[in-house]
Every structure is written in C-alpha cells, then in structure tokens.
Amino acid sequence: MSLEIRNIDLHYRKRQVLHQISFHLEPGEFCALLGPNGSGKSTLTKALLGLAPVSGGSVLFEGVDLLSLSRVERAKRIAYVPQSSPVPFDLRVYDAVLLGRSPYAGVRYAPADHQATLRSLEKLGLLELSDRYVNELSGGQLQRVQIARAFAQGTRILLLDEPTSALDLRYQVETMRLVREFTREGGIALMAVHDLNHAARYCNRSVMISDGHLVADGAPGEVFTSQTLSRVFDFPIDVSHGDGLVTVRPAESDHEIHVPSEWPAHRAAPRGQPNRFVEARA
Numbered sequence: 151m152s153l154e155i156r157n158i159d160l161h162y163r164k165r166q167v168l169h170q171i172s173f174h175l176e177p178g179e180f181c182a183l184l185g186p187n188g189s190g191k192s193t194l195t196k197a198l199l200g201l202a203p204v205s206g207g208s209v210l211f212e213g214v215d216l217l218s219l220s221r222v223e224r225a226k227r228i229a230y231v232p233q234s235s236p237v238p239f240d241l242r243v244y245d246a247v248l249l250g251r252s253p254y255a256g257v258r259y260a261p262a263d264h265q266a267t268l269r270s271l272e273k274l275g276l277l278e279l280s281d282r283y284v285n286e287l288s289g290g291q292l293q294r295v296q297i298a299r300a301f302a303q304g305t306r307i308l309l310l311d312e313p314t315s316a317l318d319l320r321y322q323v324e325t326m327r328l329v330r331e332f333t334r335e336g337g338i339a340l341m342a343v344h345d346l347n348h349a350a351r352y353c354n355r356s357v358m359i360s361d362g363h364l365v366a367d368g369a370p371g372e373v374f375t376s377q378t379l380s381r382v383f384d385f386p387i388d389v390s391h392g393d394g395l396v397t398v399r400p401a402e403s404d405h406e407i408h409v410p411s412e413w414p415a416h417r418a419a420p421r422g423q424p425n426r427f428v429e430a431r432a
C-alpha cells in the first residue's frame with residue numbers, strides 16, 4: 151500500500167511555504183528528502199504528521215487521508231524522529247521508549263508493549279542505558295532514544311528529520327542500516343537529510359525541494375547530477391559515479407561547474423517506472 155502525498159499547499163500566515171507537493175512512496179522505499187536550508191523539508195515532514203497547518207491537499211495511506219485522522223490514529227500509522235525535542239528531566243530511557251506504545255495502550259501498557267520496547271532498546275544498543283534519566287544522556291544517546299521510541303511505535307511509515315546529525319560515525323551507519331532494514335521488511339521511510347553522500351549510499355529514492363517546490367524525484371543515481379545539485383543548492387557541486395557508489399562534493403576550483411540558470415529538462419517517467427525524475431518548475 152503506497153503513501154500518496156497529493157498537492158500539499160501550506161502557508162505560514164500569508165506566506166506560502168509549500169506549493170503543490172505531490173509524490174508517492176511504495177513499501178520498501180527509503181526516501182531522502184533533500185533541499186537547501188529553508189526549502190521546506192521540516193515543514194513538509196510536520197505537515198505529514200498534522201503538526202503544521204496544511205491549506206490544501208491530502209496524504210493517503212491504506213485508503214484513508216492521514217490528515218483527517220485523530221493524533222492517536224495517525225500515530226498508529228506514522229512514527230516521527232524529530233531533529234530535537236524538549237527532554238523531560240524525570241523520565242528514564244525505558245519509559246521514554248515505552249511512550250512509543252502509548253497509541254495502543256489503554257489504562258496500562260500490555261506485555262506486548264513492554265516486549266516491543268525491549269526489542270527496540272536492544273536494536274539501538276540502549277539496553278545498558280535503560281535505567282538512566284534522559285536528561286543525563288549525551289546528544290547522540292538521546293538521538294538513539296528518539297529512534298528507539300519511533301521503532302517501538304510499530305508503524306509502517308517512519309519520518310525522520312536529520313536523524314544522524316548528533317551521531318558518531320558508527321551510529322550514523324548503524325542507524326541508516328536499521329532504517330534500511332525497516333524498509334526492506336516492507337516499511338516506508340522518508341528522511342529529511344543534508345548529507346547527500348548518506349542519501350546516495352543508503353536511500354533508494356530521493357525527492358528534492360527548492361523554495362517549497364518539488365524539483366526532482368527519482369533514485370539518487372539518476373537524480374544526483376552536477377547540473378541538478380548545482381542548480382538546487384545554487385553552488386557548484388561535483389558528482390562522480392564508481393563502484394556502484396555516487397559521491398558528491400563541492401566542485402574543485404580548477405574545474406568549477408557552471409550553476410545552470412534553468413532546470414534540467416528531465417521529465418517524469420510514467421508511474422511505477424524507476425526513473426521518476428521530474429521537472430516540477432516551469
């Protein structure tokens with residue numbers, strides 16, 4: 151069952167921040183949500199969670215518009231790892247992860263909720279920290295608690311906002327692998343991320359936003375071209391392909407790439423085709 155994001159418009163006060171954003175994600179897709187600072191990535195993520203005021207459009211999953219659901223019902227379908235969030239000082243790691251089960255809990259948590267919590271703590275290497283208070287953790291440990299809570303929620307869709315920004319290299323890689331495993335088991339993941347090399351390496355889909363408009367959509371190997379990235383980030387960027395890997399870096403000064411003033415003339419392939427690169431701005 152795909153996640154269909156259709157014609158999302160969003161205004162903050164009178165300023166339009168998202169313009170007719172449309173794309174769909176299939177089970178198994180780990181999609182990078184890319185774009186420069188202020189382009190609208192976090193806003194789109196929050197819109198999908200019902201946390202930002204959508205002025206038009208819908209988000210369809212399993213036959214329902216997620217935007218029409220209550221918070222609890224939406225939380226059974228979609229979990230979120232925020233960039234940062236306030237830390238309650240008197241909460242232990244175990245209880246913070248158990249909170250991921252609150253959409254299912256009645257008066258008290260069931261044994262299945264505790265089992266899901268333990269599995270998630272183990273996955274994220276947090277069992278040893280279970281009894282620690284979350285306000286005593288390092289930034290990276292706290293980030294792993296957020297991820298564990300989202301996994302414990304047991305949803306089919308996972309939204310992540312820069313989930314590896316506070317993590318050291320080992321946990322960056324392990325987190326990317328866990329999310330990839332989640333999608334290989336049939337989940338759908340959408341991750342706002344700045345690290346283009348991470349996106350190229352771990353994601354099998356990428357969607358680019360510029361100034362609130364969708365400007366490119368496809369596999370990273372197709373979308374990541376010098377021309378597109380230089381245009382979107384307004385900065386000369388080199389892309390090399392080799393050994394099955396795409397590598398992105400700032401262009402060397404002795405062969406700087408001209409930042410094109412026009413969008414590359416790629417067109418969307420028919421639905422279901424692997425190349426979904428679109429030229430979304432005329």
Ligand SMILES: Nc1ncnc2c1ncn2[C@@H]1O[C@H](COP(=O)(O)OP(=O)(O)OP(=O)(O)O)[C@@H](O)[C@H]1O
Pocket residue numbers: 162163167185186187188189190191192193194
């Ligand atoms: N609560 C808000 N009220 C008004 N404007 C907002 C609000 N939140 C974000 N914006 C504006 O919306 C636009 C998109 O911001 P957003 O945070 O979605 O960008 P982003 O792509 O996630 O940026 P970054 O990469 O820097 O995290 C920006 O111009 C920002 O100033």
